[in-house]
Amino acid sequence: MPDFNALTPALLVQLEAIVGPAHVATAQRVPAEEYATYGQDHTEDLHFAPDVVLTPGTPEEISEIMRLCHAARVPVTARGAGTGLSGGALPVHHGVVLRMARFNKILQIDERNLQATVEPGVVTEAFQNAVQAVGLFYPPDPASKGSCFLGGNLSQSSGGPKAVKYGVTKDYVLNLQVVLPTGEIIWTGANTLKNATGYNITQLMVGSEGTLGIVTKAVFRLLPYPKQNILMLVPFRQEAQAAEAVSAVFRAGIVPSGMEFMEREAIAWSSDYLKIPLTLPEDIKAHLLIELDGQDLEYLYKEAEQVYEVLERYDVGEILLADTATQKDELWRIRRNIGNSVRYNSVYKEEDTVVPRAELPALLAGVKEIGARYGFKTVCYGHAGDGNLHVNIIRGDLDDEKWNVGLREPISEIFRLCVRLGGTISGEHGIGLVQKGYIGIALPDINLNLMRGIKQVFDPHGIMNPGKIF
Amino acid sequence: MPDFNALTPALLVQLEAIVGPAHVATAQRVPAEEYATYGQDHTEDLHFAPDVVLTPGTPEEISEIMRLCHAARVPVTARGAGTGLSGGALPVHHGVVLRMARFNKILQIDERNLQATVEPGVVTEAFQNAVQAVGLFYPPDPASKGSCFLGGNLSQSSGGPKAVKYGVTKDYVLNLQVVLPTGEIIWTGANTLKNATGYNITQLMVGSEGTLGIVTKAVFRLLPYPKQNILMLVPFRQEAQAAEAVSAVFRAGIVPSGMEFMEREAIAWSSDYLKIPLTLPEDIKAHLLIELDGQDLEYLYKEAEQVYEVLERYDVGEILLADTATQKDELWRIRRNIGNSVRYNSVYKEEDTVVPRAELPALLAGVKEIGARYGFKTVCYGHAGDGNLHVNIIRGDLDDEKWNVGLREPISEIFRLCVRLGGTISGEHGIGLVQKGYIGIALPDINLNLMRGIKQVFDPHGIMNPGKIF
Known part of the structure; x- marks a missing residue:
């Protein structure tokens, strides 16, 4: 662990001279509520306060900031829009947060x-x-x-x-x-x-x-730009079959532009949250949202027929073929807002599991089994075509002990299952802060030491977003 | 430059114990002609003799070899099929060549x-x-x-x-x-x-x-696998127009599965070399070989019509639409054998220039201008859709001085032009040995030092394929 220094008043004066007073925020200068946002992202309910928030306007300003902070061994954490799900933008060692909001052209x-x-x-x-x-x-x-x-x-x-x-x-x-x-x-x-x-x-x-x-x-x-697309929502009576159908579509020679898995609760919570009415027969356990895109609608309909042929092999409900732009937009909004609806319903931990796509049924079954054994509920959805399943562990009425400590072992079990299936512990959310403790499940020390060595080459004092990944 | 040691007789005994005597070749044990091949690839007429050639059979054997060579500071260079064009497989510091031929499953x-x-x-x-x-x-x-x-x-x-x-x-x-x-x-x-x-x-x-x-x-x-394809050979009366048409096809919304540029001499040499007769009217200066692929032939014909519409804007000769598998195969063989036909005609140096694709006309014109000014001939062809132009400098009757030393400045000029156009000095052949002296044109010291730092992390004694890239 490198030795970091706290921001000194003298350094603050220098930093302010670089970006200008209008682009400096400290706990003393801006309202507490605003300042708090710079120490948060969309990861659980975590919060770490920076010493100062700078909003530079040019690469040259950032260069000067980095030279000073490197010399002073003060941590610097860049911040985008703060929508991250692994705590990557959290200034866990305090120091400087660099808001990139002015780099907006x-x-x-x-x-x-x-x-x-x-x-x-x-x-x-x-x-x-x-x-x-x-x-x-x-x-x-x-x-x-x-x-x-x-x-x-x-x-x-x-x-x-x-x-x-x-x-x-x-x-x-x-x-x-x-x-x-x-x-x-x-x-x-x-x-x-x-x-x-x-x-x-x-x-x-x-x-x-x-x-x-x-x-x-x-x-x-x-x-x-692909000018045409077809979108279909396919209800399944068995979750495992929804996961199996994913692979079957690819094996039929079709590469959809979207192939999303939503278990019943995911789609139900999101449509409720958005107040978009959706018929969900009792016996439907999961959905696939399948999009085909290209330049030629006639050809897409041929592809859609092939997809139907594949789906006929499974126990599916009535397929909804979206026939207006509005309907397509609604279906995609439901899919995109699952995360928000889960956040709206409960504090949650999101695990960004990923496996080779044909292993999805095994992963899903394993997650449910582990949840049942340890006594927690999950809402699962994600990019089934990539084998990327977002597992949302719902806090519900779990106590602090169980939530903060008791989940470590079952989460480890989920990740070990991913690795056994040929996968890994993050597909697209990153390791950041919250998965750091689990990275050893995916990568042995020799790999991590190579990464640490590379980090040292780029960042000899370790000031750049410290406390993340490894 | 790291300090290397020569292979000692004692180390040779240890290495032989790892792979077995049948998989060890030295200058003493195999015919000179065979041994010479292990010190060559397809790069110009370069040759460097290894101390020993090992042909291991398992990762574990390679692991043992590396441990010994790392400890002894003996260089190790892995060798594939020896078809490289930048000297990447040449054991320039001698030592061990690892033939990977048994890893063939x-x-x-x-x-x-x-x-x-x-x-x-x-x-x-x-x-x-x-x-x-x-x-x-x-x-x-x-x-x-x-x-x-x-x-x-x-x-x-x-x-x-x-x-x-x-x-x-x-x-x-x-x-x-x-x-x-x-x-x-x-x-x-x-x-x-x-x-x-x-x-x-x-x-x-x-x-x-x-x-x-x-x-x-x-x-x-x-x-x-894309089951269908269409292949067309398009003759142009002006080289620059062939290069311009490349960009126009993409802007029309079409992504061909092949978009190859061949100047007149490239296609002429290759068809001669292969003894495939090809009509080349006097006024034709360059060709594009354009392939479209997909699952549906009907749709591909629609796309082909759009390509024809784009091409009508240019001064093109009669387009050859390949209508049998044999004809397609012949056209691709002509394209693929340009390199061989150039090698057959003359010693040459191949520069693997790459630029953003719309800058191809500027690159081509620049290469020809530089050649004219310095008095050498080039044969140009390559992957026009990627902006990747293979510039073959023909030795012809250039004397040793001009060939070995005099080309450095014009090659540097070609590479500086690539960089000015937003490109770089290798698209797919690598830097290896022969472009090493030019890498500073593409990458400043700060980039190269990052790469050297990474190399040091992986290979603290610098024994792995030394003398390449930087």
Whole structure:
């Protein structure tokens, strides 16, 4: 554990000179309620207060901040929109929080090259809309896309429903401008689709949860926008069959653009939360939300027929084929708001389990069995096409002891099951703070020591988002 | 520069005990001609003799070899099929060459999860054929796919014609078993489509040119095999227009599965070399080979019509639409054998330039201008959809001085042009030995020092494929 120093008044004066007084917040200067938000994200009910919150405006300002903090051994934690689910943005060792909110510009949409250069404080959905306006497509779409920042997506390599066909954030990053913990500003690669020039520093940065540097610009590749899509909601009478059908669709040669699993309670809570009426017959235990997309509707209907043929092998209820844009939007809103509805209902812990997709039935059965054995309830949903199941452990009436300590063993069991099935402990939320204690289940010491060694190369004083991952 | 030791007779005895005498080759034990092949690859006419060539059979044997060589500070260079174009497999500091030829098994094709586990000595095309036999698709297809090894593809993140739609080797790797330079055996990740569990060691290994460890198993993701394709050969009267048309096709919303550029001489040399007759009217200066693929032929014809509409804007000759499997095969063989035909005609240096695809006309014009100014001839071809242009500098009657020294400045000019256009100095061949002197054009010291630091973490004695990249 590196030795950190607290922020001194002298350092605060220097930092203020860099960003200007309007961009400095401290517990003394802003209302307590506002200041508290900078120490929180969407992870459980955790809170850690920073010594100061800076909102820099340029990479050069961040560079100067990093040089000072590196020399003074004061921790620095970058903060996007605060929608993270593993505590990655929490300043657990206090020090400086760098709010990236002013890095909010789309610098260029290059229609000739199907690329865009953006700042990390751009909201994901705003970016998607901007490129769609010129016929282009940026697929990664986490559930929080309406508020999360691209910078946060980069730090966790966020996914979302479209990942099954289009991949996750890492698959769209060509090049990153990064301020290193020691203050240097680098570009990690080139603005090209291929690059075999030295080690892949770009992909090392993506998913490193803000522990290796601060992204200040990103160049993303884009695709032509798929003009057509078909969306269907498929009710299953057995959860395991819903999970099995996922694999069967792929084996039939179809790559859907969305393949989402929702157990009964997930869809029920979310439609209640949104006040969208939805018929849920008693015998329905789970749903798959399946989207097909492309440029040609006629061809998509052919694909949809093939999907129907696959589904006929299972015990499914009446399939709802969304036939208006409004209906599609409602179904997607239900899916996207499961997390919010769970949060609305109860404090919860979310485990971002991931396995090879055909192992999903085994994972789901295992989670339920472990929950029954230890006496807790889970609400499960997620990106079934990727084998990525979000397991929400509901606090309900669990006491503090059980909630804070008693869940460690069953969560470990769930993670050990993931690893046994060929999977790992996080698919898209990252390790951050809350999964740190479990990383040894997925990665042995030799792997962790390599990661620690890399961290040391980038950040010799360990000031960059300390207390995360390992 | 680390200090290396030569192989001692005592160490040779120990190494022989590990792999068995049948799997040890030295200059004394095998014919000179055979031994010479282990010091060469497809890069120019370079040759470096190893002290010993070992052909291990298991990761555990490699682990023992690495422990001994690490302790003795003897260099180790892994060797695939020796088809590399940047000298990555050349044992420039002598020592041990590890031939991976016995790692030639496809261990599992997992049809449930669309994944396969393979050893690195499997020939790329053999793997493609094996998965195709069960309806699956492994897209990366370097020109040498009939002889190159998957391990070599991993070390350079090889691409090929299909990269434009399907990405390169790195995009298919889920997990790697690696023997570290210090002898430990690790898995880098998990067998999942998504993974946000610590730093991306998998992608750090891919493209690291055998300098960080030795891949002993790889888990690849697969796709459903696209059953249909359309292939067209489009002749252009102006080279620049061929390069411009590439971008226009993408902007029309089409993502071809191949989009290859061949200047006149490239296609002429290759068809001569293969003795495939091809009509080449006097006024044709370049060709695009465009492939569309998918599951539905009817839809592909719609797309082809859209491609024709785009091409009508340019000064093109008669488009050849390949209408039999044989004709398609011939066209692809011509494209794939350009490198061989150039090698057959003359000693050459190949520069693996890459730029954002719309900058291809500027790159091509620049290369020709530089060639004219310095007095050398180039034959250019490559993956236009990726902006990846292979520039072959033909030795012809250049004298030794001009060939060995005089080309440094014009090659530097070509690479500086790539970087100015947003590109870099290698798209898919790697830096290896021959581009090492130019890497500073693409990456400043701060980037290179990060890479050196990472190398030091993995390989404290620097014995793993020394003398490459930086």
